[in-house]
Amino acid sequence: MSMLQPLAGGLMIGLAAVLLLKFNGRLMGVSGIFFSALTDSAEGSWRWLFLIGMVAGAWVLHAVSGLPVPAPSDSGSLVAIVAGLIVGFGTRLGGGCTSGHGVCGIGRLSVRSITATLVFMAVGILTVFVVRHLLGGLL
């Protein structure tokens, strides 16, 4: 059971990406969808619906499955704000995030996306190593 749950979640994420491309011709990159929802008022409405669907989908899943809602991180608001700024800045500069580069880009065998994914995974691992094992979890 413990392995089925993340695997089923992953298959659903992949399925959502395939359906969005097949029917609407769009790649499922959240950073791009989020930014364009805020900036592109002419074409933005489907993006707002996608984002609302995401929140609603998680709600429904928790309601139906009885799985506990994840607890907030105890890193604190300051870390949330700093990390959020860096994530927003980085994904805009790099043109994508885990969904756009990681799930859709690799699916298209895009060298750009595969490179980006390797880089953000490596830096993520390095960051956790420094914070947890060198700084002793100071954050």
Added chain:
Amino acid sequence: MKKAMMALLCGGIFGAGLALSGMTNTEKVLGFLDLFGHWDYDLMLVMGGAVAVTLLLFRPVLKAKAPVFADRFFLPEQSLVTRRLLVGAALFGLGWGLYGYCPGPAVVAMGYLHQDAILFVIAMAAGMFLANTRMFQKI
């Protein structure tokens, strides 16, 4: 209208998949990035499951002349690995490793009305607008 409903549906499947997979749990994400601690391999199954679906199905989907509800596929024009991509991906990895949210799970977590998730998403938007300013066009 069909496009809008499909966007809502895909967002819903995606959000439910994120919630089911544990990607909305910062501890789980950081545990996955913590290769040198008590490594939590679950998210490997999430990424693996999602990428298996896109790798298998994107190719036949893109063989069609057009998507079902749109005139054309909207795919990135950029294909080169640039300094901007590398710097952006590295920064994204840093922010991801600091707090444990990438953009998708952060948006979903807002739906649980956790204060820090809301702050994260507002900061993420600010970071995106900042990266879009002329000051950072040359990176």
